[in-house]
Amino acid sequence: MRFIMYAAGISERLKLHAPNGIKGLIDFEGTxxxxxxxxxxxxxxPDSIVIVLGMEHxxxxxxxxxxxxxxxxxxxxxKNYNTKxxxxxxxxxxxxxxxxxxFTTSDLLCHPDDIKIFMNADYDNKILxxxxxxxxxxxxxxxxxxxxxxxxxxxxxxxxxxxxxxxIGVYMFSKSAISDLLETINDDIKRSDDDKSLYYSVDSIxxxxxxxxxxxxxxxxxxxxxxxxxxxxRIYMREHISEYM
Numbered sequence: 001m002r003f004i005m006y007a008a009g010i011s012e013r014l015k016l017h018a019p020n021g022i023k024g025l026i027d028f029e030g031t032x033x034x035x036x037x038x039x040x041x042x043x044x045x046p047d048s049i050v051i052v053l054g055m056e057h058x059x060x061x062x063x064x065x066x067x068x069x070x071x072x073x074x075x076x077x078x079k080n081y082n083t084k085x086x087x088x089x090x091x092x093x094x095x096x097x098x099x100x101x102x103f104t105t106s107d108l109l110c111h112p113d114d115i116k117i118f119m120n121a122d123y124d125n126k127i128l129x130x131x132x133x134x135x136x137x138x139x140x141x142x143x144x145x146x147x148x149x150x151x152x153x154x155x156x157x158x159x160x161x162x163x164x165x166x167x168i169g170v171y172m173f174s175k176s177a178i179s180d181l182l183e184t185i186n187d188d189i190k191r192s193d194d195d196k197s198l199y200y201s202v203d204s205i206x207x208x209x210x211x212x213x214x215x216x217x218x219x220x221x222x223x224x225x226x227x228x229x230x231x232x233x234r235i236y237m238r239e240h241i242s243e244y245m
Contacts, residue, residue, distance in 0.1 A: 002096055003046045005037055006089040007106035008054040008081035013226050022057055023224065024106035028234065029241045032063065033224070034106045036244055040115050041102075042069035050074045050096045051106075052089040054081030084195040091185050091194075100124070102172040103198075107225065109233055110168060111218040112244060123212040124174040127151055127202075129165035130216045136160055141223070142167040142199045144213065151211040154203045165213060168221050171202065177209045 011023040019025045024034035041049050049071055053060055061075055078092040090103060110128070118128045129144055129151075136143065137160055145153035146164035154167055173181060184204045188194045202211075220240070222233040237244070 001046045001100045002048055002050065003041045004050045004052065004090070004093050004096065004101060004103040005106050006052050006086055007034060007057060007060055008052050008078040008089050010054065010082050014230060017227060017230055020059060022059055024060060025063060028237045034060065036109060037104065037106060038064065038068045040112055042071040044119055046071060047099065048072040048074050050076060050093050052092050053077050055079065085197045087185055087196045087198045087201055088194060090198055091182065094182050097178045097182060099175050100172065101178045102170070104170045107223060108169045109222040109224065110170065111220040114216040114218050117217060118170055118214045121214040125177050125209050125211040126172050126214045127167050127211060128170040128216060129213045130168050130219050130221065131165040132219055135166045136163040146213050149212065151213055152206055154199045154206065167199065168216065169223060177205060180205045180208055
């Protein structure tokens, strides 16, 4: 089992708040944002953690080094980090995708209880989902459709009547499914159709693999992209920091 974290984004909307434009190094109650991700990742003892960086993100490597809580950290680079969307971050980490693989982003704060629920769910392929209807009309999150207990679509552009939940940003796929995902990305690269978000690639393999929803119970999570989201996350963490340590 291997865990991959994307940290190659340029944090354009948070450049006034992020050290050198690196969102993952924003301080939350004395802890860097990325460290919360690294803490829960390391607690599940993967073979390694892979962090995908942009070429200007060496400060992340300097900050976290080669191990975290006894788990090896490998680094790889997305050379298109500032010109294309994050589909190519998984492609940049493809040599590490030779086993069951979890991937997530460096800017997601998710309650540890929901991470445990996700990790303990006995499915080969799974996506962590918030089923709160209040989120379904928001244009920003990745929507999911679920039929007969399986995820059938992962897109932002799903009609509101077809939305069953929000994919908050934690995915896990078997070796076979991750191989098909990379093949799909490779095909898009060959067609010069590679300026995409990764959820398009995930959507394209759902007909080939049974991908199961795992539902958040706490539903306390933040995908931190804007100053307002950063402010809300800071307020939340001041009140809940002990639950994350």
